[in-house]
Amino acid sequence: MKHIVRGGRVVDPSQGIDARLDLLIEDGHVTRLEEHLEGAPEIDETDATGLVVTPGLIDIHVHLREPGFEYKETVATGLRSAAAGGFTAVACMANTQPVNDHRAVTELIINQARQCGYAKVYPIGAISKGLAGKELAEVGDMVKAGVVAISDDGLPVMNAALMRRALLYAQHYQVPVIQHAEDLDLTGDGVMHEGEWSTRLGLPGIPGVAEDVMVARDLLLSADTAGRYHVAHLSTGRSLAMVREAKRRGVAATCEVAPHHLLLTDQEVATSGFSTAMKMKPPLRSQSDVEALIEGLRDGTVDAIASDHAPHHPDEKDVQFSVAPFGILGLETTVSLCLDRLVGGGILELSRLVHLLSAGPASVLGLPGGSLAPGQAADITLLDLDREVTVRAESFGSKSRNTPFDGWQLRGAAVGTFLDGQPVHLGDA
Amino acid sequence: MSEPAIPEVTWTRKDLLGIADLSSEEIELILDTAEAFQAIAQRPIKKVPTLRGKTVLNLFFEPSTRTRSSFELAEKRLSADALNFSGSGSALSKGESLLDTARNLEAMAPDLVIIRHQHPGVPHLLADRLDSGVINAGDGAHEHPTQALLDAFTIRQHKKRLAGLKVTIVGDIEHSRVVRSNIHLLVKMGARVTVAGPRTMMPVAIEKLGVQVSYDFDEALTDADVVMMLRVQLERHGRSLFPSTREYFQVFGLTQARLARAKADAIVMHPGPMNRGVEIASAVADGETSVILEQVANGVAVRMAVLYLLSLAQQGKS
Numbered sequence: 239m240k241h242i243v244r245g246g247r248v249v250d251p252s253q254g255i256d257a258r259l260d261l262l263i264e265d266g267h268v269t270r271l272e273e274h275l276e277g278a279p280e281i282d283e284t285d286a287t288g289l290v291v292t293p294g295l296i297d298i299h300v301h302l303r304e305p306g307f308e309y310k311e312t313v314a315t316g317l318r319s320a321a322a323g324g325f326t327a328v329a330c331m332a333n334t335q336p337v338n339d340h341r342a343v344t345e346l347i348i349n350q351a352r353q354c355g356y357a358k359v360y361p362i363g364a365i366s367k368g369l370a371g372k373e374l375a376e377v378g379d380m381v382k383a384g385v386v387a388i389s390d391d392g393l394p395v396m397n398a399a400l401m402r403r404a405l406l407y408a409q410h411y412q413v414p415v416i417q418h419a420e421d422l423d424l425t426g427d428g429v430m431h432e433g434e435w436s437t438r439l440g441l442p443g444i445p446g447v448a449e450d451v452m453v454a455r456d457l458l459l460s461a462d463t464a465g466r467y468h469v470a471h472l473s474t475g476r477s478l479a480m481v482r483e484a485k486r487r488g489v490a491a492t493c494e495v496a497p498h499h500l501l502l503t504d505q506e507v508a509t510s511g512f513s514t515a516m517k518m519k520p521p522l523r524s525q526s527d528v529e530a531l532i533e534g535l536r537d538g539t540v541d542a543i544a545s546d547h548a549p550h551h552p553d554e555k556d557v558q559f560s561v562a563p564f565g566i567l568g569l570e571t572t573v574s575l576c577l578d579r580l581v582g583g584g585i586l587e588l589s590r591l592v593h594l595l596s597a598g599p600a601s602v603l604g605l606p607g608g609s610l611a612p613g614q615a616a617d618i619t620l621l622d623l624d625r626e627v628t629v630r631a632e633s634f635g636s637k638s639r640n641t642p643f644d645g646w647q648l649r650g651a652a653v654g655t656f657l658d659g660q661p662v663h664l665g666d667a
Numbered sequence: 668m669s670e671p672a673i674p675e676v677t678w679t680r681k682d683l684l685g686i687a688d689l690s691s692e693e694i695e696l697i698l699d700t701a702e703a704f705q706a707i708a709q710r711p712i713k714k715v716p717t718l719r720g721k722t723v724l725n726l727f728f729e730p731s732t733r734t735r736s737s738f739e740l741a742e743k744r745l746s747a748d749a750l751n752f753s754g755s756g757s758a759l760s761k762g763e764s765l766l767d768t769a770r771n772l773e774a775m776a777p778d779l780v781i782i783r784h785q786h787p788g789v790p791h792l793l794a795d796r797l798d799s800g801v802i803n804a805g806d807g808a809h810e811h812p813t814q815a816l817l818d819a820f821t822i823r824q825h826k827k828r829l830a831g832l833k834v835t836i837v838g839d840i841e842h843s844r845v846v847r848s849n850i851h852l853l854v855k856m857g858a859r860v861t862v863a864g865p866r867t868m869m870p871v872a873i874e875k876l877g878v879q880v881s882y883d884f885d886e887a888l889t890d891a892d893v894v895m896m897l898r899v900q901l902e903r904h905g906r907s908l909f910p911s912t913r914e915y916f917q918v919f920g921l922t923q924a925r926l927a928r929a930k931a932d933a934i935v936m937h938p939g940p941m942n943r944g945v946e947i948a949s950a951v952a953d954g955e956t957s958v959i960l961e962q963v964a965n966g967v968a969v970r971m972a973v974l975y976l977l978s979l980a981q982q983g984k985s
Binding site: 426441560 | 785786876
């Protein structure tokens with residue numbers, strides 16, 4: 239089985255490549271990257287002229303909601319959403335029902351993913367049994383079953399002693415500990431970022447320091463234990479500065495940011511008229527936080543862009559702001575948003591963006607992929623930088639519709655993916 | 668005796684959701700209209716047929732005595748048919764989603780809906796989904812526009828103006844919708860507003876709303892034309908925001924001795940309900956400078972004005 243992806247601009251930061259090249263796939267792997275490859279009748283071809291060919295994009299922070307919340311999303315619809323958005327792999331969080339805190343749930347997720355084939359899935363196991371923040375889950379057994387990291391995401395690990403144990407214990411299995419960094423006491427009943435806009439709207443605020451104290455504590459614990467620590471959806475300038483400084487000292491810390499924290503501020507809650515599509519955790523922050531995160535993308539402090547794809551049913555979101563669940567979709571908007579606003583906006587080089595969506599996230603979780611080097615699995619994403627798209631929530635592959643970007647007109651989109659050398663066909667829902 | 672005429676109407680809004688959206692001309696229009704309606708309260712028969720045949724729903728998801736009674740009285744004096752729903756005990760509190768409530772209301776086709784809810788933005792959500800005019804009677808800590816209007820009306824009665832006055836608002840600024848609506852209104856009308864209270868009850872960036880912030884009550888009171896005290900709850904959702912009522916009264920309680928720092932003709936206001944001996948001494952609450960009961964009386968006229976203007980805007984459209 240051979241396939242040539244011909245004539246595209248190959249952007250693969252893992253090899254320092256940005257050039258027009260033909261790419262040969264043999265038996266599901268990339269075997270050659272050359273200026274010109276001879277075709278042959280038995281070799282399939284994809285014409286990538288005018289397109290950008292990148293390593294398959296990876297989103298290391300999604301919620302697939304299965305098992306337990308299939309009315310919001312399933313593994314199949316979530317992965318279909320991933321493929322539609324240009325992703326070939328996702329890592330999914332453990333806050334399902336039952337929680338992914340033991341092998342049976344891990345295996346269920348992996349089996350469901352295998353049957354649908356849209357994208358690869360890497361489950362993240364819970365840190366604590368039932369996400370209760372008390373006892374460690376069976377991390378070792380889950381890693382054997384396929385878990386690539388541990389996290390109680392959706393909830394923080396509030397107890398410092400448990401966090402310390404997790405950072406120690408995870409080292410046996412060389413998996414990172416991912417923290418949803420939030421001090422729940424400081425959050426209180428907060429529903430949006432604490433600042434001018436929460437004051438104007440009379441909505442209880444979530445102060446930036448609720449994230450910062452947790453990141454500060456965890457960086458100390460990470461340094462103390464030499465444990466691998468990763469900050470999920472980092473949202474404040476101060477947390478970013480602490481991660482930057484910790485990295486400089488050699489602490490084994492990484493972080494990701496979500497597109498909405500780069501493109502929207504807390505003011506949107508007001509201008510949207512209390513839209514629940516503007517409600518997520520961490521909340522949309524201030525303009526100065528946004529600027530700090532963008533600086534972090536440029537200087538390498540941020541290791542990955544991850545969407546925190548969090549599907550919720552319209553019945554849950556179509557309520558008053560205060561009672562709506564936190565979270566928005568991301569898989570089908572991330573690439574176009576980043577191409578238009580970050581690359582098109584002159585904030586990031588294309589190769590830097592591709593890194594933050596491929597080799598960067600792969601390296602955070604120690605995943606295969608993120609590279610088109612010969613010998614790698616042929617997971618590939620095709621981008622059209624000139625494609626004009628309008629975000630249409632009603633035509634998402636996801637089961638849910640909760641996006642703040644509905645109707646946005648963007649330039650640049652993912653137009654196809656290959657999984658182990660096979661073009662992914664979305665077909666009908 | 669000549670009565671003030673109802674001013675030429677330029678009101679076009681379907682809803683009254685907050686003061687933040689209003690222009691100073693709209694605010695003045697409401698206040699001037701309220702003066703005309705206040706004259707009605709002086710008559711032996713206090714009822715006019717202005718809203719005859721109109722249906723008004725009073726939808727109170729949160730307990731309220733003063734505001735609800737005031738709206739009801741305003742509706743009755745305007746001859747509207749009023750229907751009351753209160754949060755406790757009604758279907759509205761039994762887990763029905765707000766959107767379903769809105770759909771049910773829409774089916775009843777009321778002309779106006781008065782809504783009080785503990786969550787900010789609920790009146791906006793209803794206004795968005797309903798053809799009826801919606802009046803915000805308090806949404807969480809967000810806005811309480813008719814309270815600010817009746818406060819302004821009361822201040823205007825005594826001071827004949829709003830521009831240039833020093834208004835000092837004291838207490839739990841963070842959790843008060845009254846404060847936010849009052850700040851918006853007074854700043855728009857050219858008053859100088861100082862807010863004072865403990866730091867644990869002061870919302871971040873409140874100065875962005877155009878006010879001075881003070882943590883020193885005595886300093887904040889100096890030369891004030893108007894002193895507005897707020898009801899204080901020392902504990903919210905199990906969180907203690909101040910050590911004790913005793914200490915609160917020592918630091919932020921309004922006594923007659925303290926009030927001496929304000930201007931000699933200063934007036935004292937309170938949106939109610941008062942905690943005597945916590946934020947205000949009885950001697951002040953019942954004293955000569957207190958206009959607290961006038962506020963209540965004026966509330967009816969101001970709400971009549973708002974009901975009238977909104978229903979007139981509806982006629983303009985039909």
